[in-house]
Amino acid sequence: MDFMRICVDEVLEAAGNDMGVLVKTNMRDGFRGGLDIEDCLTVARELERLGVHALVLSGGFVSKAPMYVMRGEMPVYSMTYYMKQLWLRYGIRLAGKRMIPSVPFRELYFLDDARLFRRELAMPLVYVGGVVDRNGADRVLDKEGFDFIQMGRALINEPDFVNRMASASGNHRCGCDHVNYCIARMYSREMVCHKHCSGLPPHYPRNRGNQETRFNLLRHITLRHFKRFYHRPFFRNYPARVKRQKEATGGLIHYYGK
Numbered sequence: 001m002d003f004m005r006i007c008v009d010e011v012l013e014a015a016g017n018d019m020g021v022l023v024k025t026n027m028r029d030g031f032r033g034g035l036d037i038e039d040c041l042t043v044a045r046e047l048e049r050l051g052v053h054a055l056v057l058s059g060g061f062v063s064k065a066p067m068y069v070m071r072g073e074m075p076v077y078s079m080t081y082y083m084k085q086l087w088l089r090y091g092i093r094l095a096g097k098r099m100i101p102s103v104p105f106r107e108l109y110f111l112d113d114a115r116l117f118r119r120e121l122a123m124p125l126v127y128v129g130g131v132v133d134r135n136g137a138d139r140v141l142d143k144e145g146f147d148f149i150q151m152g153r154a155l156i157n158e159p160d161f162v163n164r165m166a167s168a169s170g171n172h173r174c175g176c177d178h179v180n181y182c183i184a185r186m187y188s189r190e191m192v193c194h195k196h197c198s199g200l201p202p203h204y205p206r207n208r209g210n211q212e213t214r215f216n217l218l219r220h221i222t223l224r225h226f227k228r229f230y231h232r233p234f235f236r237n238y239p240a241r242v243k244r245q246k247e248a249t250g251g252l253i254h255y256y257g258k
């Protein structure tokens with residue numbers, strides 16, 4: 001807590017009077033043994049006392065519960081597809097699903113926890129997590145008493161999402177399917193929505209909100225890697241060289257030497 005106080009004091013001083021200071025803070029860490037609601041409320045009350053201008057209410061812990069903040073499945077296959085080091089690629093593919101547990105997605109998934117913070121704090125609060133349509137945005141701002149909303153994937157998927165919501169006669173919903181490809185890709189390339197880019201991993205379900213299947217993974221590994229290795233001179237010339245050696249030695253050599 002002391003370290004947080006020192007940081008916040010420094011930042012508020014540097015920001016002066018012409019810049020808002022928003023703090024994104026957890027409501028839960030999302031794993032057993034991490035900070036829970038009561039701990040995080042204590043942190044939030046202290047941030048309010050220190051005078052930060054607004055809190056963005058989030059959750060999760062990158063190394064232990066990374067999908068708690070996003071929800072849905074971490075597409076391990078997409079994440080590793082762009083990696084150059086083979087040992088890392090296959091190591092993460094093997095262990096990834098165990099290392100990164102999925103947490104089911106639902107609309108406004110942080111709302112239940114965020115209400116507890118709304119009740120306890122008077123300061124401006126920013127709601128984040130699963131805002132996907134105008135009804136949800138209106139509900140958070142008008143009925144639940146939050147001052148702002150933050151959106152991630154809806155805007156990655158539809159950068160003009162806010163204007164579309166404003167101009168729609170009824171409810172406008174974004175086209176994000178929460179497959180989380182954008183998150184997976186950003187570790188090795190620029191971050192874009194899989195519905196607006198090329199160079200996707202083969203068999204990527206462009207228009208279907210679902211998971212990467214083991215079947216796709218297996219098919220891709222076998223075909224792509226067979227082709228890749230087969231076209232290397234060592235492998236491509238292998239049958240011809242064995243044949244030549246057999247002929248030269250009268251069939252005595254049955255192996256490929258140097």
Ligand SMILES: Cc1cc2nc3c(=O)[nH]c(=O)nc-3n(C[C@H](O)[C@H](O)[C@H](O)COP(=O)(O)O)c2cc1C
Nearest residue numbers: 069070128129130131150151152153154182183191
């Ligand atoms: C591609 C991508 C990158 C993100 N990077 C960060 C980050 O660096 N720090 C952070 O606190 N949250 C990060 N987030 C989480 C978002 O800020 C947000 O909390 C989360 O996506 C939930 O909101 P949504 O349901 O509107 O997407 C990221 C999200 C996405 C999709």
Ligand code: SF4
Nearest residue numbers: 176177180182193194
């Ligand atoms: S890649 Fe696009 S559709 Fe997929 S989760 Fe990200 S924003 Fe949504």
